Amino acid sequence: MDRDVIRFPVERAxxxxxxxxxxxxMLLASAGRKDAFSVLVERYMDKVTGFCAxxxxxxxxxxxxxxxxxxxxxxxxxxxxxxxKFPVYLYTLARNLCRNHRRDRGRRGRWVRDDLDGRACPxxxxxxxxxxxxxxxxxxxxxxxxxxxxxLREAVLLRFSEGLDYPQIAQILGRNESTIxxxxxxxxxxxxxxxxxxxxx
Numbered sequence: 001m002d003r004d005v006i007r008f009p010v011e012r013a014x015x016x017x018x019x020x021x022x023x024x025x026m027l028l029a030s031a032g033r034k035d036a037f038s039v040l041v042e043r044y045m046d047k048v049t050g051f052c053a054x055x056x057x058x059x060x061x062x063x064x065x066x067x068x069x070x071x072x073x074x075x076x077x078x079x080x081x082x083x084x085k086f087p088v089y090l091y092t093l094a095r096n097l098c099r100n101h102r103r104d105r106g107r108r109g110r111w112v113r114d115d116l117d118g119r120a121c122p123x124x125x126x127x128x129x130x131x132x133x134x135x136x137x138x139x140x141x142x143x144x145x146x147x148x149x150x151x152l153r154e155a156v157l158l159r160f161s162e163g164l165d166y167p168q169i170a171q172i173l174g175r176n177e178s179t180i181x182x183x184x185x186x187x188x189x190x191x192x193x194x195x196x197x198x199x200x201x
Contacts, residue, residue, distance in 0.1 A: 022086035030078045037077070041070055044087075047162060048094050054157055055098045057146045065101050069094045085171070087164060092172045095154060144194035152187035159184050 017025065017039045028036035048069055053062025072093055080089070145153060151173075158169045166184075170177045 021084075023082035023084060026077060026080045026086060027082055029074070030080060037074060040073075040086075044090060045070070048090065051091065051157060051162055052094055052098055054142075054145065054161060055095070055154060056101065061101060065094065065097050068097055072097070085168075087162075088168050088171045091158060091162065091164065091168075095172060140195050141191065144191050147194055148187055148190055152183055152190060155180055155183035156187040156191065 017028075017036055020028075020036070020039070022040060022043075025036045025040045029040065045066065049063055049066040051062075052065040052069070053059045056062050056065065069090070073090065145156070148156065154173065155169060158164045158172060159166075164172070166177050166180050169180045169184075173180065175183075
């Protein structure tokens, strides 16, 4: 008798938004789900803000450009194509807006430091006095980072600050992977030289 009973598949509850992939969240956002978009913003906001601030060497400008990045993502959300490459999409947009910001401010050629608060590039303040040495080292690294050319700085930041892999960075910067590896290599070498020089008495 049990063989005649029709059994319907049990529908599983959808995973919480916090556990959804970036692409899933963007597709939901495309359908007007602001709560899904909020999860994406929460997931990446600090990273994008830090990236923009370090690229521009200006914390306030970095925050403004990061906000503009998210406004743009929301505005064109319906055109997003889900290919598992949301970080590439996001950082490409952020990088382009940073470049536009520099151009709009009339800064041509080499990106120079904005010495608004006495530091080359913004760094998170340490939590306690026990990290004084780490803060001094961080300040030297930020000054050295600001002295890098834009192409070396963005490659180093995307690789080590944002943790992206070489193929992703190649897509963001529009260069082949070997060029990106070379930029990262030369950027790190230049950083080491500058930090070493700055620590000499």
